[in-house]
Amino acid sequence: MAEIKPIKFSDEALALSHKIMKRYPEGKQKSAILPVLHLAQAELGGWLSAPVMDYVASLLSIQPVEVYEVASFYSMYNLKPVGKCVIEVCRTGPCWLMGAEDLVKFIEKKLNIKEGQTTADGMFTLKTVECLASCGTAPMMQIGETYHENLTFEKCSDILDSYKAKGENVSHWRKERITNHSDIKQ
Amino acid sequence: MGRQLLINDLDKEGIATLAGYKANGGYAALEKALKMKPEEVVSEVQKSGLRGRGGAGFPTGLKWSFIAKPPGVPRYLVCNADESEPGTFKDRYLMQRKPHILIEGMIISSFALGANTSYIYIRGEMMYQFHILEKAIQEAYDAGYLGKNILGTGYDLNLYVHCGAGAYICGEETGLIESLEGKRGNPRIKPPFPAVKGVWQCPTVVNNVETLAAVVPIIDMTGDEYAKIGVGKSTGTKLISASGHINKPGVYEIELGVPVEEFIYSDAYCGGIKNGKKMKAVVAGGSSVPILPTELILKTAKGEPRLMSYESLNHGGFITGTMLGSGGFIVMDEDTSVVKNLWNFTRFYHHESCGQCSPCREGTGWMEKILHKFLDGHATVKDIDLLWDIQSKIDSRTICPLGEAAAWPVASTIRHFRSEFEEYINKGESFKDVKHYFRVNNLQPA
Structure with missing residues (x-):
C-alpha cells in the first residue's frame, strides 16, 4: 500500500487561513469556509477529497458534513481529481452567440478529450462553465485566475501550447499569492 | 456622449492606485461625507433618486432607510460583487480599473448606515479582481481611510473582501447572505428582510458595486444635481455592458434616457451590427429580462422611440416591453436562432x-x-x-x-x-x- 501523506497546510497557508477567519465576528469562523476551501484546493492537490474537507472542518471547528454540503453546492470546487491546468470555457448567452460551442469542439479535438475529461498525461481538464462576466470579449476561457478573451481557434491553440510547455500547476488561488497576501492591519 | 461620473477618468495614469485616484479628485467625497451627519448622507442619496444598479432598480435611499437600529446590535453593509447575470460585466470592469471608487463609496455608505464592518462579496472566479481589491484596501488602510478613527473623526470601519465559489444564486441578496455565513447559497424566505435580519441575524444592507460607486459622485455634486441627470425617475448615469453581434462590445456609461437606437447604432456606443447584418432581437438587461424583437426594442408599441431608462424599457409591461435590469445589453443578428x-x-x-x-x-x-x-x-x-x-x-x-x-x-x-x-x-x-x-x-x- 502506498504511504498516506498526512493532510496539512503549509505554515504560510495555515497562517493565512487563520487570518481569513479573523475577518468574521467571534464565533462566526464558519464564514471563512469558501476562501479556506479555495486555499485547500490550491494547496492540497487541486481537488477536495473527503480527508481534505475533514481537515478544513477541523480548522474551522465545524462538522465535516457542513463542509461537504458547501463543497458540493459551488461549481468551483473539484470533487474529483483534475489535471494540472483546468480549462474553463464559458458557454452561456453572449459567449454562445459568439461561437463558444465551436470553441469547445475545437479544444476537444485538439486535446483528444471530451468536456469533463482529463488528458492522459494529466496536463489538462476541460470544463464548460456558466457566464464569467466577460461577455464583451467573447468567446473566452478561464485558466487559473487568468481570463483569455476574444479567442480564435489559433489564439486558443497557442495559449494551450504555452501552458503545456510550462507544465505547471495552475489554480484559481495562485501559490505566490499565499505568501504575498496583503497583511491587512486591523 | 453624455456625462460620465464613474468611468470618466479610466485613461488617467495610475487611476487604479490610491495616488492616481486621489490625484483625480478621489476621496474628496469621503472627506465631505464624514463632516456631514449620517442621516444627511442618506438624505442626499434619497434626493439623488439613485436606484439599485444590480437589476431590480429599487430606490437605494429608501432601502437604506429601512435598516433597523436596535441598540447594541452591529449593522453590516455588504457589497454584491457576485456579478453573474449573463450579459453583465460592468462590475468586474469597474473593480479592475478603478477599485478605489468602490472602496470610497463603501466607506461613505457604511458611515451613513452606521456599519463598522463591511464586506465585498466577490465572485470566486474573479480572483484577479479579488487581489486588486485587497491591494487597494490595504492602501486605504495605510492612508487612514479605513481602520480606527478614520481621518480623525472617531468613525471606525473594517472592510474585507469575501470570495464566493461559483453560484449564480449568490447574487440574490439573501442567497448571498447565506453564502457569506458559510452555507449553501439558498435564498431565505422574506420577511424578515435583510434590513432587519441579515447576515448573522443582524441588520444588513446589500448593494450592487455600481450602486455603491455612484454614491461617490452623488456626495461630490449633491443629490439634487445628480437627480438633474437622466430622465424622469431614471436619474444619473448607468453602466451598460454591451455584447453580442455588435461592432463595439464593451462597457459604456450612459446618461439614462439615451435613445436605444442611438445606443445600438451610434459610433459613440455599440457602433451598429457586425458584418453589416440586420438586427433580430435584443435582451436589454441581462438574460433574465424579456427578449424583444427589433421593432419593439427601437420603438414602443405606441410608436414612440424607446429610451435607455427604467420606465421607457418597461413601457408596455411584459406584453410589449422589457426591463433595464442590470444593463446587460445582448444584441442578436438576423442569423441567430x-x-x-x-x-x-x-x-x-x-x-x-x-x-x-x-x-x-x-x-x-x-x-x-x-x-x-x-x-x-x-x-x-x-x-x-x-x-x-x-x-x-x-x-x-x-x-x-x-x-x-x-x-x-x-x-x-x-x-x-x-x-x-x-x-x-x-x-x-x-x-x-x-x-x-x-x-x-x-x-x-x-
Missing part, C-alpha cells in the same frame, strides 16, 4: 437553480428538455403550449426571483417569436444540422 438562444438561457437557469423550490428546480429542467426536443426536431405544437404552461407555473411561485428569471425569457420568446418554434416543428429533423446560428468569422479552424 432565438429558440436555441432560449435553450442556452434555460439550461443556465436549470444549472443554477438552488433546488429549494420545486417549481424552479423541476420546471427549469423540464423546460430545458422540451427546448432540446425542438432543437432535435422532435417537438410538436403541443410542446409550445406545454412550455408556456410550465413557465407560467414557475413565475411568482418561488422564494427568490430566479424562478421569474427563468420564466420570463421563455414567455417572451414564445410571445414574440412563436413562428420560429413552428419552423422547428415543421422542418423536423431536417432542420437539425442546419447551422442556423451566427458563425463568428474570427473563429477560423487553425
Whole structure:
C-alpha cells in the first residue's frame, strides 16, 4: 500500500487561513469556509477529497458534513481529481452567440478529450462553465485566475501550447499569492 | 456622449492606485461625507433618486432607510460583487480599473448606515479582481481611510473582501447572505428582510458595486444635481455592458434616457451590427429580462422611440416591453436562432437553480428538455403550449426571483417569436444540422 501523506497546510497557508477567519465576528469562523476551501484546493492537490474537507472542518471547528454540503453546492470546487491546468470555457448567452460551442469542439479535438475529461498525461481538464462576466470579449476561457478573451481557434491553440510547455500547476488561488497576501492591519 | 461620473477618468495614469485616484479628485467625497451627519448622507442619496444598479432598480435611499437600529446590535453593509447575470460585466470592469471608487463609496455608505464592518462579496472566479481589491484596501488602510478613527473623526470601519465559489444564486441578496455565513447559497424566505435580519441575524444592507460607486459622485455634486441627470425617475448615469453581434462590445456609461437606437447604432456606443447584418432581437438587461424583437426594442408599441431608462424599457409591461435590469445589453443578428438562444438561457437557469423550490428546480429542467426536443426536431405544437404552461407555473411561485428569471425569457420568446418554434416543428429533423446560428468569422479552424 502506498504511504498516506498526512493532510496539512503549509505554515504560510495555515497562517493565512487563520487570518481569513479573523475577518468574521467571534464565533462566526464558519464564514471563512469558501476562501479556506479555495486555499485547500490550491494547496492540497487541486481537488477536495473527503480527508481534505475533514481537515478544513477541523480548522474551522465545524462538522465535516457542513463542509461537504458547501463543497458540493459551488461549481468551483473539484470533487474529483483534475489535471494540472483546468480549462474553463464559458458557454452561456453572449459567449454562445459568439461561437463558444465551436470553441469547445475545437479544444476537444485538439486535446483528444471530451468536456469533463482529463488528458492522459494529466496536463489538462476541460470544463464548460456558466457566464464569467466577460461577455464583451467573447468567446473566452478561464485558466487559473487568468481570463483569455476574444479567442480564435489559433489564439486558443497557442495559449494551450504555452501552458503545456510550462507544465505547471495552475489554480484559481495562485501559490505566490499565499505568501504575498496583503497583511491587512486591523 | 453624455456625462460620465464613474468611468470618466479610466485613461488617467495610475487611476487604479490610491495616488492616481486621489490625484483625480478621489476621496474628496469621503472627506465631505464624514463632516456631514449620517442621516444627511442618506438624505442626499434619497434626493439623488439613485436606484439599485444590480437589476431590480429599487430606490437605494429608501432601502437604506429601512435598516433597523436596535441598540447594541452591529449593522453590516455588504457589497454584491457576485456579478453573474449573463450579459453583465460592468462590475468586474469597474473593480479592475478603478477599485478605489468602490472602496470610497463603501466607506461613505457604511458611515451613513452606521456599519463598522463591511464586506465585498466577490465572485470566486474573479480572483484577479479579488487581489486588486485587497491591494487597494490595504492602501486605504495605510492612508487612514479605513481602520480606527478614520481621518480623525472617531468613525471606525473594517472592510474585507469575501470570495464566493461559483453560484449564480449568490447574487440574490439573501442567497448571498447565506453564502457569506458559510452555507449553501439558498435564498431565505422574506420577511424578515435583510434590513432587519441579515447576515448573522443582524441588520444588513446589500448593494450592487455600481450602486455603491455612484454614491461617490452623488456626495461630490449633491443629490439634487445628480437627480438633474437622466430622465424622469431614471436619474444619473448607468453602466451598460454591451455584447453580442455588435461592432463595439464593451462597457459604456450612459446618461439614462439615451435613445436605444442611438445606443445600438451610434459610433459613440455599440457602433451598429457586425458584418453589416440586420438586427433580430435584443435582451436589454441581462438574460433574465424579456427578449424583444427589433421593432419593439427601437420603438414602443405606441410608436414612440424607446429610451435607455427604467420606465421607457418597461413601457408596455411584459406584453410589449422589457426591463433595464442590470444593463446587460445582448444584441442578436438576423442569423441567430432565438429558440436555441432560449435553450442556452434555460439550461443556465436549470444549472443554477438552488433546488429549494420545486417549481424552479423541476420546471427549469423540464423546460430545458422540451427546448432540446425542438432543437432535435422532435417537438410538436403541443410542446409550445406545454412550455408556456410550465413557465407560467414557475413565475411568482418561488422564494427568490430566479424562478421569474427563468420564466420570463421563455414567455417572451414564445410571445414574440412563436413562428420560429413552428419552423422547428415543421422542418423536423431536417432542420437539425442546419447551422442556423451566427458563425463568428474570427473563429477560423487553425
